[in-house]
Amino acid sequence: MPSEESDHESLTSGFARALGVPAGEEIRRYVTTGQGGLPAGATLLAWDANSVHGYVFDTTNATCIRGASTRLREVDATLRRGRYLELAPEQILYAGGGSGMAVLSAANAEATEARLHEIFAEKTRIATCTTAAIPLLQEKEGFQGRVQEVFRALARNRFLTGSDAEASVPFFALRCAVCGHRAAAESVSRVAVPEGRPECEVCRERIETGRASRRDGNEPSDFQDLSDHSEGGFYAVVYSDGNGVGRLLGQLKSPLEYMRVSREIDRLLGTTVRDLAKRYDLTGDDEEAGEDHPRPNRGRPPGRYQLPICGGDDVVAILPGEVALPFARDLVRALQAGADASPVLGGATLGACAGVAVSNVKFPIRHLLTEAEGLLKLAKRRVYRDNVRSSLSFSVITDGSPRAESVTPERWTRAETETLLSGRPYCLEELETFSRRIRVLRNALSDLGKNQLYILLRHAHAGPAQLRSHVLYQIGRREEWRRLVQDLSGRDAGILTDPSACVEAVIPEYGGGE
């Protein structure tokens, strides 16, 4: 991470260059305080891609999804370098996740906005972006007020420009076999379809890009490769989003703070997700397949995850069903810890929410993504209602499942006196406690399969008294339950003479002792 000093230097020279003036005291002060005047013509430009998800996920083809996401990351990287916009890199405050901000002169604003629209059209053909440029006037709220104004302008312009540039297709046209909705442009021969299949230009380009780039962790080209069984099995979408990021960015006073904080959030997210993927053994890397490996993409086993979206404070990861929930839990925990430890973010309490949708590997990815998004919204609701820092929700989706968003979680529908049978959406601490207890149960009970869990659940549904007698029955009958009670309570065999304490150890928050 560059030091604050060097960021200060670079941003000052960026402002000076934008305005065609020497880097004087006035500019220096504005960069660090956001207060004071700037030479006339100083302009703040912001951009944001429209429907990134629409572009990345309008297909079920894993290579095509990877290619789309690679192309969007190339747009970010190109814009960050500035040259395409005919700006110096020092003028770019931030570029990532399809959005960004730059400082420039009013005279260049229109041409630069046009270049922004052009690069999205060139790289994606269908994804578009919204732009807004406002003068950096002197005002009481300083730079902070200007940032809020440029975001308001962006929202207004987005409403005016609408979403992606999709041409309508005449009913008789041959459709693309990859996305299924655009008109096919040509027949392309692929490994899986040597005789050729109709593909639209957008899909063809995305697949070419996807084939050329296996990216971090050697991302697989078939979702079957990342399912949790060699045939069939389950895969999952984890959709995560930061909490408090918008509020934090809205509070920043100076251009320098804005630049450092938004870059730091982007960096934190990227390193946290990738480190975690390694820890979960999801990347295809092995000992000798490091950066110097002569054939980095061939001969390596494919990784077991895809990272289609990872920018700003947004993550969409596709991974094996069996690890998805623990992965999301640890991701949220690691993001919290990373934010706390970061000197740049120090003091701001940032959290994260995650929606985890698990399903059979044959279930279409875009529906799974929609479900994960619905679950993420439910998790967000928990944050707002109960003022918790981070939260998660999850669901196993089948063809017949109702949409996650159409079902109000039991948490918000039950009467005060009724027992809560599902904790979803969980706050982070609850989910961690829950996982820990399941782990202890698993370790202690040799036969804790689905069947035993269902029996426990059935007794739980029947009420506290019923669950209590089931637990006591098991303790009386089986040695491993007696050990479990001691493990959970941390007490010796003496606890076994106290039925209420035994029940309390197994189900601490569920009517124990009555």
Ligand SMILES: [Zn+2]
């Ligand atoms: Zn297509």
